[in-house]
Amino acid sequence: MAPGLGKIAPMKCLLVDDHxxxxxxxxxxITLHHPEVDLRHAARLREARAVLDTEPDIDLVLLDxxxxxxxxxxxxxxxxxxxxxxxxxxxxxxDRSETVLAAIDAGAAGFIPKATESSLLREALAxxxxxxxxxxxxxxASGAPPQAPLPPxxxxxxxxxxxxxxxxxxxxxxxxxxxxxxxxxxxxxTHIEAIFQRLQVNSRTQAVVAAARLGLRL
Numbered sequence: 001m002a003p004g005l006g007k008i009a010p011m012k013c014l015l016v017d018d019h020x021x022x023x024x025x026x027x028x029x030i031t032l033h034h035p036e037v038d039l040r041h042a043a044r045l046r047e048a049r050a051v052l053d054t055e056p057d058i059d060l061v062l063l064d065x066x067x068x069x070x071x072x073x074x075x076x077x078x079x080x081x082x083x084x085x086x087x088x089x090x091x092x093x094x095d096r097s098e099t100v101l102a103a104i105d106a107g108a109a110g111f112i113p114k115a116t117e118s119s120l121l122r123e124a125l126a127x128x129x130x131x132x133x134x135x136x137x138x139x140x141a142s143g144a145p146p147q148a149p150l151p152p153x154x155x156x157x158x159x160x161x162x163x164x165x166x167x168x169x170x171x172x173x174x175x176x177x178x179x180x181x182x183x184x185x186x187x188x189x190t191h192i193e194a195i196f197q198r199l200q201v202n203s204r205t206q207a208v209v210a211a212a213r214l215g216l217r218l
Contacts, residue, residue: 011129012057014040016048016079017064017091022114026062026091029122034129045070045078052083060129061088062112065103073106080107080171087170089128095136105205107171110134110212133169135212155198155214164191169208 013030017023023041030037040055042048045067052058061083065075079088087109092099095113103111110133112124124134157165160181167177178188196202199210 010036010038011059012038012040012055013060013062013129014042014048014051014058014086015062016042016045016067017062018043018067019064022064026125030125030129033122033126037129044068045075048079049082052079052086056083056085058083058086061086062091062125062128063088065090065092065094073102076103076106076108084172084176087128087131089134100135101205101209104135104208109170109208111136131166133208133212135209157195157198161191161195161198164188165195165207165211168192168195168204169211 015023015026015030017026020043023043027039027041030039040051040058042051046069048061048063052061061079063076063079065072067075070078076088076090079086088107089110089112090103090108091112091114092103093114095111095115100111110124110128112121112128112134113136116124116136127134160183163181164177167180172180174185174188174192177183178185181188183191196207199207199214201207201210
């Protein structure tokens, strides 16, 4: 088995893409290498929302932004609204930096370009299925080979800060983080400021990109 493609914990995943060939190829890839994944399919936003309504325990949504009944960030926002607890990773043919960053800023927990070569696509999918973050290189300087997965503790983050970072990467608001972790809003803000300092960033979008580039194991 190739490095980085080990088994993952059982999980439910929804794959949303209107191109049958792409959907079938990705589904085959996931089923072949990750039989632990209980996979669902949808070709339209309305179909995806129907699945999310009837199965609220979906863990991960792999989402194409360009669907027949919705396009662009509106698609992502609709899925995030329907399933705020699920991690949503964008699959898109549009891998421009502004598109990637806008998707992350809108709550995506990663972005996998469809043009990614097959071996890297397998590794990217394996990473996000294990709970990691994948963001494509956004500049020539970031095109170095990916690092080995790095435990967040290596950055000096506390256990609670790791919990906050994990929810931040999942696109959760400060209010949702505070409620889920039973923290005060001011404490959440303090943790996020500490995370930004450790990652040397000053925004949520930059934090997600930094987490991806560092190969943080969340």
